[in-house]
Amino acid sequence: VPQHGPATQVGSGVDAPRLLDPLFVAEPMRQVFSDRARLQAMLDVEAALARAEATVGVIPADAAPSIIAKCRAELFDARALAETSVLAGNPAIPMVQALTTLVGADDPAAMRYVHWGATSQDIMDSGLVLQLRAAVDLFDKDLSRLSAVLADLAERHKTTLLAGRTWMQHALPTTFGIKAAGWLSAAERHRHRLAEIRPRLLTLQFGGAVGTLAPLDADGLSVAATLADYLMLALPDIPWHSHRDRVAELATTLGLLVGTLGKIARDISLLMQSEVGEAFEPTAKGRGGSSAMPHKRNPVRSAIILSAALRVPALVSIMLGAMVEENERGLGSWHAEWETLPDICRLAAGALQQTVDMLAGLDVDTARMRRNLEVTNGMVFSAVVAMAMAPHLGARAAHELVEQAVRRAICEHRHLAAVLADEPAVQAHLSQSDLADLFDPARAIGQAAALVDRVLAVRLAT
Amino acid sequence: VPQHGPATQVGSGVDAPRLLDPLFVAEPMRQVFSDRARLQAMLDVEAALARAEATVGVIPADAAPSIIAKCRAELFDARALAETSVLAGNPAIPMVQALTTLVGADDPAAMRYVHWGATSQDIMDSGLVLQLRAAVDLFDKDLSRLSAVLADLAERHKTTLLAGRTWMQHALPTTFGIKAAGWLSAAERHRHRLAEIRPRLLTLQFGGAVGTLAPLDADGLSVAATLADYLMLALPDIPWHSHRDRVAELATTLGLLVGTLGKIARDISLLMQSEVGEAFEPTAKGRGGSSAMPHKRNPVRSAIILSAALRVPALVSIMLGAMVEENERGLGSWHAEWETLPDICRLAAGALQQTVDMLAGLDVDTARMRRNLEVTNGMVFSAVVAMAMAPHLGARAAHELVEQAVRRAICEHRHLAAVLADEPAVQAHLSQSDLADLFDPARAIGQAAALVDRVLAVRLAT
């Protein structure tokens, strides 16, 4: 029986991209889920099945090479398969028919052993898992790149001061390093999640028509185990065709990832606003331009990432809703997955690639960050002052004192420090130099550096 | 200025279908949303803009024909536009650049008036509306067919008895005509809804970069009005580029439609179960077969419809979520619509076509319907008996009497009528023939025929 390496085939699809594909989808992921790759993944399962059944002795040893030889997507007419899929309700049935014809042309005896003992869903689900393995590998790689880029940002900007903003308002100073470390910490959790779901996800589906392995009788489990081995997939305790949590879990895991990417993009796009100007997507000739406004440098990458963050949660809900399968194979629920899970992978990969590229070339204006800390006339330090006065007045009274000073500062268009300096209650407890120190952002960032170090310390290898 | 008929171009796209397209998408709708059609729709807007601006006198009269001549999708390299879209963040910008080059090759003077005073979103949104007009026309046509098919079923089966089922249990007899009339009544409401949203949806978007019509100064409104006229679209009170309720409303309207289609498909698939066998999707050579089980006639159409019913609600939620646009143009939210709204149209059209075809060829086994009324040994009439006894015993006591008889009938495996005949309380008020009448399904269907007639009477013309 000849060697057969399914993984090498997956991803070699050559279908042309659609108009919007380059915008939303990372090219390698697009290829993993091309029609060609989908077909090849199913054929890889058919090939490995023939090989496994020959090994176990369920089909004649010389039937397998004849079958395997035809399991190449380029031998099939995808357009014709598409048309006949409508009648069959899935693309595997016409593909098996076409494969049988191809095999029969060269080896009429082998023809009868094509798809032996399998049902369409075995082929489609196990083929899907091969595609998902390639997808997960790509996500791992890009998450590793993301982690490296973020670690670099966190390290470099460990002491870069900027305004911490809550409710879209200046709150207290923080550092850009802690911002990056927060993103990094989340990215690391996503890497852990992907690692945890691999054994549940990368699992063979093989059970015959209703999941009993009936057609192969006593040899069913041997064939299944050998098939799993050849495809380098885990053998599950029981076929999972109508239990979709394994594949739905990839959807939810990517949903969580895209949420984090959306958060990063939101942060960058807020920093990039005309009035803020603290960080910018990398520029390139022609990137982010406008057909009407020559000056525009639009945050195109953020827009693409945020569009994924708007779309993927709903697509995840489809995968969860489609788990309610009827009996041994559902009606419509399985169909609902066929475009949805690939779309989730494609959008997540597109968003991830955009995020990595955006952060790798991020243009950080540290001077502007520092300068913007002043736009509130010192109010961004109000919590620091309140905290410093609290041991003297109690937390509540200190809070109220500063609150009043803030109101006066706004009315009188003065700096908060100046207003406070006039305040007898402040004078009673703080020297002028004490007060000045409270308005030093470098002193107001607490454990920012230590927290960055904590995140960097526990990072997975990239 | 030459005549230009945008509507004739829309839908003439020739991009090849993907593997799963024939399964999920009606072919005419697929073409409305092909890349080619999207491109042509945008070009139709550019052409009509040049013509309108020449009419108003904003650009030289002889620039328009030169521009219009190049507004043909087949002159553009979609693949190249796809690649440059990534930089620009949308496909309109590179399309305008390519159009400018094309126009300049033949008429350098006209070249400068390409896209005059417009912004990308004007072109993309108005182009989208042209596509949506074609889509709504197709929906109208297919809804009209659905209505006709359902009216025929309702009329033909006005007195066809079958078990009414609630909570997936036999409840009381009903008719297949009332089932069809219920579907029909809903279908009619969807026709009304589509008619109501047309004026809000089929509306020009034209406002320049931020929606003020700034670039055209005092001529802005004249150009807009003329452009709307040429495109046969309504002129809105104000540009709506960052107010997406107009397009989101098509999504919600189709979401409601798909809900009804899903309900029909669920009903048919329940009736088609092996143990029920009351109605069947039309068969065709090769349709609904299984790769493992030669006897299978799977409800493929129901599955496709139900898969749409699982997917579309979530896609609608994306459109609603994407309404939260930032200022004069959102970040990511507009992008989130680009594939989602077409997908909703495609899936809805696919489900609608499958529903019409399924119902047009529906195989109704009226004998089996009648026979299945007996599977509960008379219990499907329990409410009739209880109602008949209620004037004598009161509603609650009558209910309890029949409830006890039901329990006895189950225990003793007897027909409910036989058990009740033994009951003194029944004997006291009902003769044997009275009791027999109560178990006559034809008497137990209330106003079924009248209700069917009511629905048929108010149906829109098809």
Place this chain on the structure above:
Amino acid sequence: VPQHGPATQVGSGVDAPRLLDPLFVAEPMRQVFSDRARLQAMLDVEAALARAEATVGVIPADAAPSIIAKCRAELFDARALAETSVLAGNPAIPMVQALTTLVGADDPAAMRYVHWGATSQDIMDSGLVLQLRAAVDLFDKDLSRLSAVLADLAERHKTTLLAGRTWMQHALPTTFGIKAAGWLSAAERHRHRLAEIRPRLLTLQFGGAVGTLAPLDADGLSVAATLADYLMLALPDIPWHSHRDRVAELATTLGLLVGTLGKIARDISLLMQSEVGEAFEPTAKGRGGSSAMPHKRNPVRSAIILSAALRVPALVSIMLGAMVEENERGLGSWHAEWETLPDICRLAAGALQQTVDMLAGLDVDTARMRRNLEVTNGMVFSAVVAMAMAPHLGARAAHELVEQAVRRAICEHRHLAAVLADEPAVQAHLSQSDLADLFDPARAIGQAAALVDRVLAVRLAT
């Protein structure tokens, strides 16, 4: 038969609010969907049913007053009903049992005519419609207030200049009036939508167990028509219990509304940022404070509105998904609506009230708006200059000229006007005063005032 006014009862519920209710829910809407109001609405249907059946002669004339007398929510133990609902699967069954007992205590003869010929869903759905009528009335009222507030803002700020922002970047000048007019135009469309759905929504559900009106035989339609009349609801062509588009359409309509409210809140919160400071939510003692930062004035109203805009789209998708009912009554799908539709109404009403209050007291800093137009050193006028140069150089060359000037202005930290003034190509076509005019925002806002007037002209009466 005594008069009975259901509408007066609905909304009089007195259940206590939960901890987060005041934050997210408008109080009048909370009361419409209180347990008490739900109960009363169902009892209103039972009362009207007794009255209608007495009128038609289906039940004795003197049974009706005895039944009606007990149809008061305060006579029922909601806690006990809650417990027994679990067994019955809905709250109507134990309510009918309790009502029967109450009636029987005073008038044993009338007791038997309670709930005569109805099924639980008739009572629950028609009761729900009574609640929804109260809800729609509240929405109408608040939308009318919103419209008035927005019209005032649009009128007052017709010429208030500020930066138009696309992709969260300065684009071209616009006016705050056109911003408000855009919101207003959308609000008006929502008013139209609500008006359009009223006749479909405010419709009686009455069909008996499976929708045939079986239990009432020939009197079924008369009872239904009289009942509809007494409840002031439309009589539908056919019972709609398993066709949920009527109620789902309220969900989608409110989904569209909440999208617009979210857009308004996003706009306000962006304007309210520390670095922008152009518009502010109204302040009040204690509003928007922070437990840590005395200076904080958080945009609490925007946050609440935006949280609704995040939640409602998904809740709408539940309503659409729940339309796939099985046969004559679904399994779980109807249940899925019971809390979802009220939640949509509650969140939408909360968001609407917050929006009205936020806008009514909106603090607009017109000076800051004007000042912020300068933050880009003139680049916000780049499209104006490009448009002015286009007749001389062609659109593309003009665009490129300005693009280069922008790059130089950024590098050299100069104002764009200054850079352009040095440009020979500019000098060739524009005088210095021409150039200065191009940088006058008041000249760069196109038809802003005319567009505002158009919106104000077509507004519905409030």
Place this chain on the structure above:
Amino acid sequence: VPQHGPATQVGSGVDAPRLLDPLFVAEPMRQVFSDRARLQAMLDVEAALARAEATVGVIPADAAPSIIAKCRAELFDARALAETSVLAGNPAIPMVQALTTLVGADDPAAMRYVHWGATSQDIMDSGLVLQLRAAVDLFDKDLSRLSAVLADLAERHKTTLLAGRTWMQHALPTTFGIKAAGWLSAAERHRHRLAEIRPRLLTLQFGGAVGTLAPLDADGLSVAATLADYLMLALPDIPWHSHRDRVAELATTLGLLVGTLGKIARDISLLMQSEVGEAFEPTAKGRGGSSAMPHKRNPVRSAIILSAALRVPALVSIMLGAMVEENERGLGSWHAEWETLPDICRLAAGALQQTVDMLAGLDVDTARMRRNLEVTNGMVFSAVVAMAMAPHLGARAAHELVEQAVRRAICEHRHLAAVLADEPAVQAHLSQSDLADLFDPARAIGQAAALVDRVLAVRLAT
């Protein structure tokens, strides 16, 4: 510093249930998320914070007991807190104010150390995590019960034959044991998932206003570590307040669980149909009755579970969408979680409890299962025959032979075995007894028993 056991307090809430709560929500989970429990959880965090800060020496040792003594929910007026939450934008701020007042009444000196160095979100998020720990414990317990019940069903029905159904059509025989084992295998995966997310989820949130631990300066990390220790939560590498993947992951994990529960309920409700009658929800006096139909035994538990399966996926999408937080605290996104995550827990717990109870008392009619295998006149064995003929004729020819026999059997209303017995191609290869054996369901179930054993073997301890 006195001992303080937060876990013992959580879940002791006494708020009254709403009308529909008993239907949809498991009572213990309702209490975990009652207003009272939410308040107590926040107070537990305040108490532990005071204790931790006293331990580290940040506040005076004798302030802690005074604060801890007032951290009891029953001392607070929830209604008043609700009202003031509207102004503050969250319930923690008024709670801290009330707590401060309470402490000050007894110990004016301690009053100033209430909430020392914390921000509202620290208290709300860490309080939430305490509630979620109680929730996860309940899920673990009920999943363990589910696993035990399913293992029992799988073991007992290892050889119980019934029709395997795909696309809602009879496919091939299977066993009820393998059905239960499939459910069990999924349930076990959910147990693994819950175990995996615990360390990420049950993590302290403590960071001060922007997450830098600024207010506590150098003591920040010591306080955090001590606080985590006292609350028995993990100390994260960095505060996670604006990174919501930790809590969103509980939502997705429960989303997957509910999908499986929905699948089980769908299966049971299909088996319980009037025409199928193979398995029944346990009956109880009054359970599943109808107000109109005395015979009804509605699958109420399935309905409740299925309603959760319709709702939870959309709620999960809210949690994912809400991950897009702005900067150091989002606007509306955090608010969107407050009711959504508890609702997910409540609905999931309700569905889980219903599933356990439904399966624990499941009434399985094995005789009817066996009998229903005959409803297709032998066609359920078509795949078996085709497989048996395949070695002789080839898979495709065998498939076609049986397909033709099936068509004849349907037309002639004969048993498939009889039709095949007349077929020369069959006669040539199979004896009459061979053929009879192929129609023996006990031989047609492949490795069903072995697969059940595999699942039982790897089950986690319960």
